[in-house]
Amino acid sequence: MPTPLPISAYVVLGLLRRHDGATPYELDQRIRQSIGYFWVFPRSQLYAEADRLVRRGLIAERQENDGRRRRTLSLTAEGHDELHRWLATPTGAVMEIHDEGLLRLFFQDPGDAGAATSMTRLAQEQIEAHEGRLAEYDELVASGRLRPGSPQRATLEVGLRLQRMMIGFWREVAAEPPHEL
Amino acid sequence: MPTPLPISAYVVLGLLRRHDGATPYELDQRIRQSIGYFWVFPRSQLYAEADRLVRRGLIAERQENDGRRRRTLSLTAEGHDELHRWLATPTGAVMEIHDEGLLRLFFQDPGDAGAATSMTRLAQEQIEAHEGRLAEYDELVASGRLRPGSPQRATLEVGLRLQRMMIGFWREVAAEPPHEL
DNA sequence: GTTCAGATGTTCCAATCTGTAATATTGAGG
DNA sequence: CCTCAATATTACAGATTGGAACATCTGAAC
Incomplete structure (x- = not known):
């Protein structure tokens, strides 16, 4: 090549x-x-x-x-x-993520007026978005198009765990928004 | 604008x-x-x-x-x-991921000669890569530069959980590579 | 059988983005 | 003072992006 x-x-x-x-x-x-x-x-x-x-x-x-x-x-x-x-070739490549929601969270300043409100709303939006994704994945699993034990099913498993993890995270943010600078 | x-x-x-x-x-x-x-x-x-x-x-x-x-x-x-x-603006944006390792797993065909070997090796590489990332994050936490309860600490928390999740996933793959088509 | 909406399918394009190399300066250590 | 690594910007060819424009097919309803 x-x-x-x-x-x-x-x-x-x-x-x-x-x-x-x-x-x-x-x-x-x-x-x-x-x-x-x-x-x-x-x-x-x-x-x-x-x-x-x-x-x-x-x-x-x-x-x-x-x-x-x-x-x-x-x-x-x-x-x-x-x-x-x-x-068959090794790869050192690391996962890359683009997450606008996390970016917005990162840049919040708890000292700003309305920051807590912004964060709660952000968390709610993100929960909805991730739940939407999770529902799609669940549907894919339910459709039976992916054999258990197949590579495709395995990668989807990552998707499922990822979405659940993110939902859990944003729920915590919603329950107690960051308050420290 | x-x-x-x-x-x-x-x-x-x-x-x-x-x-x-x-x-x-x-x-x-x-x-x-x-x-x-x-x-x-x-x-x-x-x-x-x-x-x-x-x-x-x-x-x-x-x-x-x-x-x-x-x-x-x-x-x-x-x-x-x-x-x-x-x-303060709502965003419907969903997380985007680029993961070459998952891609390689997705395209494996357990029918191929050497597929199991490829997958085990892939899993090991990925475990190392994610452990490397996790170590960086842990170090950041340990450095004390991020206040507990700050937005920055919160986003790093996602990083930690993500890396742990991926390490867990790839360990399972290494232990039992997908075998079904 | 006509009509129409929606799905299928490709092409085009300006603006933007990418990665990398080239260039130059500063500071630390010997 | 020499050298190496870090600091810092610039340049740029080629690839990528997202969307709009264009055209065709399908099926449902009338």
Whole structure:
């Protein structure tokens, strides 16, 4: 490989292994209800990523030349190999988080007028947001689409624990907002 | 405000409230051992963000015209107001996660030769990475720089719980790697 | 069978962001 | 005074972002 592929490339390769012949659009939908939970990824990026992978010969593309002009993608042998190589490669990468709610909490100054109110409201919003997420995950589990003991079920387990943890945290904040500077 | 400010703008404003007269470089250092844990933010972005905020009149800048040419930043009254407004504004934003380790786990196929080995190794790497993070956080707590009951201590608490949760998760994976498809 | 809303699907784009390298200064230690 | 590490800013090519624009298909209701 000349330059190493971005992670999003592996997301495409990984999904294609299971869903050969999918369109970028379809991949986007799958991402949004699985991987999207721990790897955000805007739709437009998928089309760009597909182009790049085609250029590198890791996937093959067939585009309808009328109608919806669907682009159906499939792994090449090289793509399959590259995916395997990646899956077997060590990574020192650490989880990265973006949480606007925590940021707002961080910057609160308990000395400000209304800070306690702001924090309580913030906590309530965040509880709702995380409960919403948790409900989605629970639904996914209940749907039975994930085999117990599968890697997909395992990653979802992280999602469940994470959401529960965050709900617990924000409940504590709501009950007793930070008061010290 | 014409267009809403990006979150990173509020990071700058929020830090400046506590550290008036800081340089972008100094802000970067502070970010890397506090907010950076839940809001990633490359250094170069800070300089660009400072420019933007100056243009909008939310911060004032004084640059030394010799030596290190330090740019010292401080909040204007408008900047202060904007920060306050933001802190008091509701947000529906949900936490976003980027975790390459989980991604690799997600894409494992227990049918592949060596999958169990890959997963065990992955789990071990991740345990180390998360333990490293946890150690940093513990150190921060031990340093006594964060008052108990402060918003900053509260957000760090999330970091602690998160890392412990992830360590627990990966230990389970190491002990019994997913085996089902 | 027509119509319409909503889902499917791709393309385009300006603005922004990213990572990294280049440049220069200062301070500490030998 | 020399050197190394830390401090500090600038520059910038390439990638990414989010959204809007565009077009097609499906199915339900009438």
